Amino acid sequence: MLKAVFFDIDDTLYDTSGFARLARKAALNVMIDAGLPLASNKAYTLLRQIIKEKGSNYDKHFNVLTREVFGQEKPLLIALGMITYHNVKFALLRPFPKTPSTLINLKKKGYHLGVISNGLTIKQWEKLIRLGLHHFFDEVVTSDEAGVEKPDERIFQLALSRMGCRAGKSVMVGNKFSEDILGAVNVGMSAILVNSELTESEKEYIKKEGIEIEVISNIKDLGAIL
Numbered sequence: 186m187l188k189a190v191f192f193d194i195d196d197t198l199y200d201t202s203g204f205a206r207l208a209r210k211a212a213l214n215v216m217i218d219a220g221l222p223l224a225s226n227k228a229y230t231l232l233r234q235i236i237k238e239k240g241s242n243y244d245k246h247f248n249v250l251t252r253e254v255f256g257q258e259k260p261l262l263i264a265l266g267m268i269t270y271h272n273v274k275f276a277l278l279r280p281f282p283k284t285p286s287t288l289i290n291l292k293k294k295g296y297h298l299g300v301i302s303n304g305l306t307i308k309q310w311e312k313l314i315r316l317g318l319h320h321f322f323d324e325v326v327t328s329d330e331a332g333v334e335k336p337d338e339r340i341f342q343l344a345l346s347r348m349g350c351r352a353g354k355s356v357m358v359g360n361k362f363s364e365d366i367l368g369a370v371n372v373g374m375s376a377i378l379v380n381s382e383l384t385e386s387e388k389e390y391i392k393k394e395g396i397e398i399e400v401i402s403n404i405k406d407l408g409a410i411l
């Protein structure tokens with residue numbers, strides 16, 4: 186019977202939050218040099234607020250920022266911000282140091298590998314390709330395709346049926362308890378939480394519901410479990 190390991194992408198295979206923070210700060214510094222009249226920490230706080238309001242897949246965060254600061258959009262500043270953001274992000278983008286070797290070892294052990302990710306299909310594929318990881322995965326399923334986001338059971342069911350494996354033979358690895366872990370456990374998959382600590386209320390919930398999950402601090406620790 187086919188054994189499968191499914192992965193979340195962001196903050197599971199690579200440090201999404203860290204790279205995004207560096208790229209946003211660099212973009213704002215270039216905009217400030219070109220005339221954005223804010224201190225860099227103020228600009229960063231404002232940008233974070235806009236991203237929170239509009240969502241991370243909205244593509245006009247810098248437009249909104251200039252509108253809020255100047256009362257109108259500033260095309261030059263917006264373009265400088267966008268170019269810097271993308272250049273810095275792509276220059277730095279790489280997997281966690283142990284991600285590739287861990288995936289290679291799981292393949293060697295006979296696991297089929299997949300991705301279950303909340304996000305836009307092309308954008309998530311673009312990340313996997315830029316990270317140099319796309320060849321590892323037999324199936325990549327996004328919320329964009331599934332029409333629902335993790336933790337909805339249907340995205341996990343879609344991934345299992347595409348992979349042709351049973352929930353009981355599958356494991357989900359992700360950094361978000363409420364999305365990756367609960368979603369997987371609810372369809373009967375095993376689950377491993379990585380790069381994240383359980384809160385007290387999550388611990389209580391796990392105990393109350395009798396859920397069995399593993400918690401690891403580095404993706405390389407998968408080798409000892411799987």
Ligand SMILES: [Mg+2]
Binds near residue numbers: 197359361
């Ligand atoms: Mg994640």
